[in-house]
Amino acid sequence: MTNTSYDVIIIGGSYAGLSTAMALGRSLRNVLIIDSGLPCNRQTPQSHNFITQDGQEPGVITQKAKAQVLAYNTVKFLHDLAISGRKIDNGFVITTQSNSSFQATKLVFASGMKDIMPDIKGFAACWGISVIHCPYCHGYEYRGQNTAMIANGDRAFHLASLVSNLTPQLTILTSGKADFKPEQMAKLKHHEIKVIDAKITEIEHQNGHLRQIIFEDGKKLAFDVAYGSVPFVQHSDIPASLGCELTEQGQIKVDGFQKTTLSGVFACGDSGYMMRTVASAVFSGNLAGVMVNNELATEQF
Template sequence: MHEPIYDAVIIGGGPAGLNAALMLGRARKNAVVLDEGRPRNAVTREAHGFLTRDGIAPGELRRIAKEQISRYPGITFMEDTAQWVTGADGNFQITTSQGVILHCKKLLFTVGMKDRPLNIPGLTEVYGKSAFVCPYCDGWELRDEPWVILSNGADAMHFIPLIAGWTDRFTLCTNGPDGLTEAEREDLRRHGVPLYDTPIRSIESEEGIVQQVLLEDGTAIACRAIFFRPDLRIGSDLPQTLGCEVTEAGTVVVDEFGRTSVPGVYSAGDAVTMRHQAIAAASSGAMAAAALNNELNLDAWRNHG
């Protein structure tokens, strides 16, 4: 008995992958959404900035999405991990960690990003509860509260004017050499921004809510929120293994339609950009799925004309 050949396999089941599945289901395509069930935003209690779903729990957003997608019989969900991909456009083969082999015509990587280990003691305990990476996602709930910004160099000088729109009570901790010019330090002094370059000993919290940042010299900085830039890696190395071009930052290079440098392979969502917003990822997945579907239809037209 021959294995079925799906129109597409979507590797990754976050907002990008789910919206792609919705588009392909409505386009009458047969596709599998392959996802390990461990999303990066599982640490957060609420997702924000997603129209009609502001404040929803990330798991609930996925539940509703799957419920709505289930109306379309062509879409199948598998909780598994893609371990290996071989083949070429029109005939890809995916082997999963559970030994399942899937055959498909097109591939769509929506693998997102994963956090590398957080190297500051106590940061893991507050991440997603009172330590965040995006003020657009979580700044409103912490407006006017005292924040500590963990950053340095050019990243810090980019971030600080941005977050000043949510609170004017913040301190910059660089956890070592600040990487700033004297002109930048003077700019911080002029705006009354405290700067500490002493390494951080620990972040002290109660039930996930940060109380203070303790430096190695004993300085304690009271705060109710921490914002920091995470150290991220792409959620899977399969795109690169397959030959897709990637940037120095590790994101997959795609054109405006989500096409990678490998024929028949698409990518969308956080895997292709450093601008991480759930609603933007969903939009990216929808557009890539539409382009993938158009290519499938054109292939069928040419082959049966």
Template sequence: MIYDCAIIGGGPAGLNAALVLGRARRSVALLDSNRPRNAVTHASHGFITRDGVTPAEFRRIATEEVQRYPSVDYRQTEIVAVNRSEAGFELLDSDNLRIQARRLILATGVKEIFPEIEGFHSFYGKSLFNCPYCDGWELRDQPLVVISETPAVYHMIKALYNWSKDLVICTNGKQTLSEEQKTHLKSKGITVEERPIAALVGQNGQLEYVRLADGTEIPRTGGFATPTLVQSVAFSDELGCERLEIGGIKTDEWGRTSVPGLYSAGDASYVMPSQLIYAAADGSRAAVGVNMDLTEEQFA
């Protein structure tokens, strides 16, 4: 069998793409390794009718919905290779099964790389997060730390200032802010701490303080960190996709990449806030692009 479209990735982008294509009566192979990036998150916010849903519950509901459409074939498997073929694309999974599809959507997401700080992962997803729009409300008016080794911290802190005025920036020994930026932040009562971080300390996922390398302790009850984002799989590079300067896959308004027949949706393009609602909408956009292109091909 040759599917109309294969989708690699069963997060919100891939699931919504499968839903739209299933409703368009397209045959779809939805292929998911079941290793979601947001598995550590206690709740997801900002998605109307699903505010506060756990990632596991969101995936359960969405998976049930897409499987109502008989043309959607949902498989929990890991894709290990992708190649161009006469039909379009050939995918190989970890069980050596080959899957053929005319079109392919990469909804593979990204991996987050955080600074190597003792205790960091004990708090990430519980009292330490990466998106103020997702978790700022829960940490409103608390004494917060923002951990970042990149210049992006300046934009992060300006956004976060809406949720809390009690902020400390820790650059972990890096000189990422200009003197002008530091002066401006100081005028807002925001402390910039450039000494290295030794550890994050607390209990049961609740941050209590940041310990610097010289022993200084900064009491904080939560915070945010800015990760470096990288593609979770190498398929886009192997297929020759053009990339954005920030590293995401470059697409047009319908999710088309620079490779004919190949589309990208969700965090893999990372030109948007990392939220369920953005990723799901992007999956819908790419699915409409696939359906339009298949329709034009059939009519031609």
């Protein structure tokens, strides 16, 4: 790759980043996508709730999108990891793990979030397969089945309100002292949702498909699926190092046009949006691309 200067560098080449690149490529902007190949849904067998692609493998959607985006010859794709960035007078410089450096007038962060797995044996192996995070993305496929929810407090209560519409067999596993308000406990009891506070030590599974949940006291309970609520961090620390403000939840703070608090920098997809779905990533990426192009056009016209 001989060119080192671009109109736009997009860090992250999954749904949001590719959607951004398509909008920019169609406006003949010189774009470099830098992607390390580790999307957060890489273990998920099927993607749902995305019209025209319902039930498709996530990787197949990405491959098709990448082929369509790279048909625009002003868009380039680099398989590498962006590790640092710095502001310069006329834009930004991004350095990668392979010690390559690239310059751009604008930056777009579509690098996503990294989920932090709990210290429960088998949890990570099941993540995205039978330990799931979103009833909209995966709940329908497990409707009516024996369902655990590994969560506590307000988060567990909110999830229970959504999942109870999908199955009558729901048990909340707090893996420690339950933290519910009296009115929340009353409502859970009303809906016959059990709460178990024994500490979880292992998820017994077969190739990522949950079989039993094992507790510290040796008790085992069989489930078909579990919802897991896990903390997450930005997949890339470059936005914070450049000075982009983060929200209390850890997303990059953006306005209604995907602009961050740092001039010339935009963010889309999971990086800057709480709805972690393919559809929302595509939408926010498209909007980011349009707004980056608009900003370039205004500055250059």
